[in-house]
Amino acid sequence: MGVEIKVEKINAWYGKTQALFDIDLDVLANHATALIGPSGCGKSTFIRCLNRMHETLPGARVTGRVQIGDLDIYKGTSATQLRRRVGMVFQKPNPFPSMSIYDNVAAGLKLNGFSNRKQTDEIVETALKSSALWDEVKDSLHKQSGASLSGGQQQRLCIARALAVQPEVLLMDEPCSALDPISTGKVEELIFQLKSKYTIVIVTHNMQQAGRVAEFTGFFLLGRMIEFDKTERIFTNPSDKRTEDYVTGRFG
């Protein structure tokens, strides 16, 4: 089941450059929340703060409080522990090229020290089914490398890999930006189904996409969250002028 996320006063830096300013956000469990905004507005940085990937970059720093379920992630939680409960899908599909499809999906399980062969088989199958890839790869699970799939398939493989460890939250950083429209459609449909089981936070450049998959949308600009509301309201009746300018295409 998904859990809710409470973010209080997150500030983030790259070296001396501040990328995020006092972000507060409450994300409802089992819903999809989209983050939109022009390039460089800090939305990717923000979701990378939710699984502590931001701090893996040299010189990067975060302050503030993030509560995910029962974990206070910047206090008394190890990054490894956290990331096993918060899955992430990246902008560019990044399967492990030297592993078979099966091993890609099972990679997270192995890291958890999970070695029951039969159960692993089941989990891999379930994960590939929920990422709608099973039918396309079921005959070549062990024969084909993760990198031999098409871009769209690779991205769904990465989603399956993230789902296999049964996370509570799924973070998606522009998951469709490297994909063609058909693959994008498949991934979007997937997100729509997955939110019954997971809390999803998705960063997107594509406002239609936010409209299609997310109940809530936050608008970021220059490292600040300008507005956060129901998606419908953000697109039809935003309360901030800047949001309106952005969603109507006047800038960005």
Add this chain to the structure above:
Amino acid sequence: MSNQAVPHPSFGGPEPDSVAREQVKTAANPLLGFSGGEGADTAFRFAMLACAVGVVALLGLIVYQLVTGSQLSWHTFGWKFFGSSDWNPVEDQFGAFPFIYGTLVSSFLALAIAVPLAVGVAVFITEMCPGWLKGPLSFTTELLAAIPSVIYGLWAIFVMVPLLRIWVQPFLARTLGWTGFFSGPPYGIGMLAAGIILAIMIIPIISSISREVLTVVPQNQREAALALGATRWEMIRIGVLRNARAGIVGAIILGLGRALGETMAVTMVIGNRPEIAKSLFAPGYTMASVLANEFSEATGDVYLSALIEIGLALFFVTIVVNAMARLLVWSVTRGLPARSNA
């Protein structure tokens, strides 16, 4: 005179505009008129081609020389040459096995010591090293490669061998003596000393090429592993080393190539006795060392020919090893990862 509104001053020559045009033309003319350009270009092309062909021809010439030079030995001993341990110049009996054995054992011993260290250095520099230390550390590692091998040999004789004799070998004999690999009198000089000095000499090449290979592993592979909850070591294992393994194997083989052919430092510490012993404390001999030591005193035709045949064998092995390694490294750094199951 015409009734122009603004009269041009006339100097009785061509108009200023056309003067300028004239000058441009004459300025360009010397180049246009120069007809030797293409001839020189052709000459240049042939000169460069000759250089390139020269390198290949040189390689061919070396092979030819080695093959013709070793004919006599080849006809006298045949394949037995590589299997026999009898090296007796007085009776014109020559068998290269102890040298082949010595070369292989010292080189693989060197790899066993150098690979973990060199890959460790490479991983540390690419994955964990604080920015300010990266430059100095890689520079120092690579500087090791610039030290002439005779210096390594001197250092080995005066510093390393005494250390081995007084501390390391007695310790190894006490703890691991029962294996048989570390028994016998601790001379200091011997196979172990050769292996260690070779290891030090091949660390720079293995670590600098491994570092290159690790650097081209895309960042997104590291992130993929981290995002699954990998610890740093797990991230390095599945996200970095696994992707770079073909290149690292290439780096190791390049190191092996260097170790096989290394002459000076090894000759100074290996003991130079054509014997095959199980213990690494015992002296040995390598193909390169026997060439260096005995060429000047090879009086008989068969003796000389036998040495050349050893040279041919060494040449052949190192060429093959190096070619393999280069191919592996290229396949990785050119972005065509050699996949296990693609």
